[in-house]
Amino acid sequence: MSPEQFSGGELTPASDLYSFGIVLFEMATGRLPFDDRHIIQSAMQRVSPAGVDVSKSLRALAPDLDPKWRSTIERCLRREPERRFR
Numbered sequence: 001m002s003p004e005q006f007s008g009g010e011l012t013p014a015s016d017l018y019s020f021g022i023v024l025f026e027m028a029t030g031r032l033p034f035d036d037r038h039i040i041q042s043a044m045q046r047v048s049p050a051g052v053d054v055s056k057s058l059r060a061l062a063p064d065l066d067p068k069w070r071s072t073i074e075r076c077l078r079r080e081p082e083r084r085f086r
Contacts, residue, residue, distance in 0.1 A: 001019075002014070002015040002018035002019065002081070003018070003079045004081055009081075012081060014081035014082070014084045014085075015081065017076050017084045017085055018076060018077060018081075018084065020076055021073055021075075021076025021077040021084075022077070024069075024072070024073045024076065025054070025057075025058070025073050025077065028058065028061075028062045028065050028069065028073065029057070029058065029061035029062045030061070031061060033054055033057055033077060054073065054074050054077045055070070055074050058070050058073060058074070
């Protein structure tokens with residue numbers, strides 16, 4: 001779920017882009033971008049400004065990932081819907 005979905009915000013195509021970013025992250029790294037062991041912890045990581053640093057995680061887990069892919073995934077996973085692709 002996207003951060004706006006967790007917080008009761010409006011669902012838009014940007015919400016789908018967030019979900020797509022999660023899939024891309026998992027395809028590139030073999031892991032989810034957040035701790036999925038506990039649903040509350042996972043939700044908090046998605047909505048909290050101090051949540052997961054996607055850029056740092058991508059660099060650590062997939063150091064050979066093309067910078068264009070890294071940038072695309074990072075943009076899809078931005079917390080603010082208006083900062084994702086249109």
